[in-house]
Amino acid sequence: MRLDLILRVGAKLVLPFILLFALYVQFHGDYGPGGGFQAGVIAAGMVILYAIIFGIRAAKQIAPPSIVEFMVPLGVLIYCGTGIVSLLLGYNYLDFTGFHPDFLRAHEWGILIVELGVLVTVSSTMIAMFYAFAQRGRR
Amino acid sequence: MTNELNPGLIVILGALLVPFLPGRVLRGAFMLMIPIAAFAYLRTLPMGDFGQMELMGLQLQTLRIDKLSTVFGTIFLIATLLGVIYALHLGDWVQHTAGLIYAGSAIGAVFAGDFVTLFFFWELTAISSVFLIWASGTANALSAGLRYLVIQVGSGVILLAGVLMHYRATGTLTFGAMSTETLPGTLILIAFGIKCAFPLLHNWLANAYPAATVTGTVILSVFTTKLAVYTLARGYAGTEILIPIGVTMALFTVIYALLENDLRRVLAYSLIGQLGLMVAGIGIGSDLAINGAVAHAACGILYFALLFMAIGAVLHRTGTAHASKLGGLAKSMPLTATFAVIGALAAAAVPFFAGFISKALILSAAMKAGHFWAWAGLLAAGAAVVIHTAIKVPYFAFFAKAQGEPGTEAPANMLLAMGLTAALCIGLGVYPEALYSMLPREVKYQPYTTEHIITQLQLVCFAALAFVLALRFGLFPATTRATLLDSDWFYRVPGRHLAMIANRFRSFTWEVVADGIVKGASKTYHALYHHHGPDGLFGRTWPTGMMAFWTTVTLGAVVILSYL
Amino acid sequence: MSAMTFLNAVEPHLPILLIIVPLFGALMATFMRSGTVAWFISLVVSVLVALIAWKLLNTILSTGTPIIYKIGNWEAPIGIVYKVDQLSGFVLLVIAAIAAVMMPFARRSIAAEIKQRAQPWYYAMYLLCLAGLMGIVITGDAFNAFVFLEISSLATYVLIALGRHRRALLAAYQYLIMGTIGATLYVIGIGLLYVLTGTLNFDDIASRLGPALADPERRNAVMAALGFAFVGVSLKLALFPMHVWLPNAYTYAPSVATAFLAGTATKAAIYLLIRLLFTVFGVSISIETLPVPQVLIVLSIAAMFLASFSAVFENNAKRMLAYSSIAQVGYIMLGVGLACLPVLAATTDASPATTPNNGMTAGLVHIANHAIMKAALFLALGAVYYRIGSVLYKDIAGIGRTMPLTMLAFGIAGLGLMGTPGTAGFISKWYLALGAIDTGWYSIVFLIVASSLISLIYIGRITEVVWFREPSAAAAQAKEAPLSMLVPLWILALLTIYLGLDTRATVDVAAEAAKVLVGGIR
């Protein structure tokens, strides 16, 4: 444990920036390259890196499996919910025109929310898969 | 859809309610009501074509009332009523329901105006009736029933093929006079012929009827073959080929009926023989002959039902219907014996019994049309009936030296059914006009002339004399428990015997062929099992790689085929 | 808002609701901890979906024009478009109705077969699969169809893996591999088409393929695209010889899942193939330049016989029915293959294309009829499994005596499977035979009849086992299935008979769809 001191310190320095980068990719997903899928993978990468350096048990404390499992459908719910909100506003499914008077701004918002849903689902799925593999043979 | 309901459907719908009725009394009363209600309804229907409906773009005519269909429908309904009475003592709803559906579908088939409706009821008779065989529950009944079902359904399949081609060629589905010149006509004739037990196509009957339950055999004896007679009379009246077929049927069954030990099998063969008479009559095709065939079908239904009922009662009480185990039952079952004798007299065509007034029509028709050999053959078969049915059956069951336990008199409902049937057998013999007035063609015929009575009595009595003398001098063939080879041999023992033949002729040039057939037959099953059984190529679980491989092969094949 | 105005407001959005409702239901089910609550959600959702599908089909039939729904209000080549026409409306209703009818059955069966903790997941996956299947059928976009294909497949893998038998995992794994290969091949075909035409919308691809064909170099690519897509989808619908994943998948999945998959999953894939062959590629490519009808007819006849023989020798009732399903898929694809043939003749003698095509009608009718009959058969086995925990012949011997109502329904559906007149199966075979006659291939009529006789053998064999053998120890103690199982089972069994007598509900719609499909492209 002592020998990986550099790794531990280094990782703690890097982790926030990974998350930040994920958010950067996420928020540029509306009209630029990027988006929820890539951001989700990067965000999950942060947790996985943490788990590799500090152990799976520690990782499960910052990202409890119950919450991760909850997030998988939650992301889809956000995605679908956005579409349903647009339905309730009287437009077609995933037609974001009703979100804001300005057409461009409305779609920017709409896409951001949808991408958020993708981020939640993708990141939680990646983490859940990692947990599942990491637990093999330990039960 | 339809304004007019086929009377057969009434019976079928009624049958479907039977299982849900509680209590034997209520159920019995309801079952008695079914044929009566259907008959009352039939009486209200005027002549003509009804029930037009369109199904899948085909014009159907689900109900046709004319004299031909009415006479068959009426006699079928009467037989249904008698059969219901005969089966009243049963608590088995499966047999009740199956029997009534079977009767209803036969009646429905008779009133069908088009081939599709006919085919529907045709197959329904097959499927419903097999339960009457299976219901007896023995291993033999099971396999006989399966063979029966395959052959009956096969007849329907051939019918369907013929009907499709007929429709293709003519554009009409109406069931009318057909021609044997065309392939569809021939196919349909074969389909009818299977149900009518044409020679070599007959053994489903001889195997299945004796295997059925006591009450099942009575019902079975009424409908399937007589329905086929109806269809032949409707579609193939005057088709010459039917004359030799009918005469063959009448004659070759004599041998089997004489030799058989199982009395129900004797009756089954005898039934085929009488069918031969009807088939020949239809083949002759004159008005008199058609009337004769129809009348004989009606009388045959009655007296065969009566005989099957009597032997069924014997089987019910003693547990066997084998001649070698019966005898002397006249003392313990006097009423049954009396009814059996009445049925026997009707079968022998003794004057003032039902068989007399109908058989005479066919023989006179053969005579008038100048078919000498057909006439002689049918006359000889008619004489033989006296021996193998009219004397042998009651004699061995009731009058010969007792070989087994004495029975007790049949249940009351059976006696009632037999009594009614016997009354009808005598009634029709005494008052033939009741039947003649219903016949489809307009012909006057008087059966009761001195000449006819005397000659028929001569025939019957001398046949009886021949029997008595043969018995006296030990010439009558022994009826022992045995299996008689019949045309079913061809499909029941092919492998073994072909192998023997192949062995015997190994030196001949066709050895290769015979050998190939034998090996092929036995190998086909094994090959099928080898490839398709649970461990075979097509039955087992493939490794994933093999699945992927075959997908790739298919992809490759499709793409290569595309570029060819 | 009154009910009327609510319905009016909802009506334009029905196509998307068909997807969202089960999707949303699946999400809700995952949040549940209790299997019963999840079941109730599934029940409500399934019924709702069936009602929506019914409404959509009715609208289509009364107006005659396809319903088009633009996702996000984007126009066709850019956005994804959902399109409901006679064909997709028909298949949608079949799938939704089957799913809805068997829901009451599911609760007890699932409660008995799946661990308490996994039950909500079962229902979630079930609804997800339903959403995926509906999506395949309703979408008008080739890539979107792929996405839904994957959604339904992924859910199906889980459904199969939830089976109690230890082989369920292997079956799910094999199906996973094969399903992925199939989807990959399909997506390769779609990718080629996208390169060639620059669009993924079915109708747009169809209209832009003409110029591509004229160019000899691009023509080869079109043929490759069809080949890949054809094989990919054929794998999903278990066309012989790519059927091998199916017997195990059906055998080891939970009973209800088997009934659901057998009734619906292959049907959606069949729909997709029909859509590809007739709408996207059109007759000029699928039939005239490529040997698709010949390939289809040969493979489906092989399926009709080889799979039927395997069914004859099988000793596990579920596996027997699985093989029979492969054979029945053969019937459907034979109808589709035959539908191509008269077109060949029509180009030479120029007969008018106004009459409905019998082969296609047969294929479409059999989609519905087979779904109903197979669902009934598998449900009956599910009820037996619920009572005695096995569907091996040796264990279900004589069970007809203790579970007569269940086995009677089984028998009725079995009669239908054989094509007995008066049952739905006969109608399918009748039109199939007519279709074969229309093309002049009388030998095929004979083959249809012959393979029906094989089905007579395997149905006869199991009938013999359940009714005439001495009851096994387990069967002797079994009780009749509970009412919640008998009712769905008998609904399906009675439908088998009803649709054999009154064919308006199936044949008329199918003939209409066939007319639009085959007639429209001539």
Add this chain to the structure above:
Amino acid sequence: MSADQQGHHIETPPDKGTGATASGASNANRIVYGLSAICALLVVADLFVHKHGYFKIEHVLGFYAFFGFLACTVLVLAAKLIRAILMRPEDYYDK
């Protein structure tokens, strides 16, 4: 043909030796004689009947009687012969 011999022959006429069946034997004799008498009467009656037959052979005296007797005898004998060919043990098909 082993089954043939093992089988119980029932066509054997009633045993005249035992007292129990003596009345049966005399009954059988009575039947034979009575039947013969009836047959003779019927042939005689043939003389007084005017025949309308279409075939010449019908007009032969006692044709129907003769034909009935002959046909039956021939068929019975034929059956006895054919029996040897057709008869198999009862469990023939089950083997």
